Amino acid sequence: MKDKLTLMIPGPTPVPETVLKAMGRHPIGHRSGEFQTIVKRTNEQLRWLHQTSNDVVVITGSGTAAMEAGIINTLSYGDKVLCGSNGKFGERWVKVAKSYGLDVEVIKAEWGQPLDPDIFKQALESDTSKEIKGVIITHSETSTGVLNDLEKISKYVNSHGTALMIADCVTSLGACNVPMDLWGLDVVASGSQKGYMMPPGLSFVAMSEKAWKASDKSNLPKFYLDLKPYRKTAAQNSNPFTPAVNLYFALEAALAMMEEEGLDAIFNRHARHRAAAQASMKAIGLSLYAADGFGSPAITSVVPNNIDAEVLRKEIKNRYDILLAGGQDHLKGKIFRIGHLGFVSDRDLLTAIASIEATLQTLGLNNNMGAGLAAAQKILH
Known part of the structure; x- marks a missing residue:
């Protein structure tokens, strides 16, 4: 059957019909009073979602644009930074930081394992000369399904006093609690095609006052991603460039849906889906890739037994038109990932x-049909 694809990947995620209808409106002038009303409303909604009184700027771009903007607007050439790397996206931020001439100390963990907050603590406490200017980590490492302990790492960064806490929250914001002000986060980056329940195209950067003060001294090259014009025009309910007008329609609708559900309910829903996905895979007899207790609420990574994960994904796509995510880089064929982020229901x-x-049974690799569903249903009932 055509046009029946179900997305169970970490992005793009399913989009509600209400959001699609809003996005399908005829465009309006991006300097009009009508559009300024939408910008004002969405600015308020974004502060609510980020649990902050600080500014959240909107960029027409991907989550990578948001993270790059956060880095280049707050740091300067030669600054020393600690960068956590325990997956593909942690590795990406190392590459971005190095490409701008930053002095990068990489704090690694094996893929599938969480970053160790104590290593960050030791590095920060030993930095008596306050040379470390930033700590960059991925909260929810999408490539492995690991949720890093952002709260604890941020606590150590705040104790340092000088370093900025720069966080990739692309697949955690809108899926679990990320209270920006309470945790003392300085830069929070996210993207529209994740927990926001929208198509790709918008990215978001929330900055603390400490981060904005750092931006006054930043000397890294930037133009389109210079956040100061975004902040200035946001105060006037506008944008420095031509924004994705129809995606703003979608943003307003999506955030209204999130407000109606409530933050606690959103976080609880994602936690239930994580628990159900994990329990079901264990009941089937498959192993989880992420370390126990550190699974992301956005995605569950699974190690299939005695079969190439890509073969399994292909069969599921062909038979049931359900798209699961595969492994990246050296994990290709070794894991598959079940996305349960955003507009995903029981x-x-x-x-x-x-x-x-059903696919495993057809392939002769599952003799316990129904065990996974039963395990999930115990959690979802």
């Missing part, structure tokens, strides 16, 4: 679990 997750069970 029905969606149960359908994906059933498709995995």
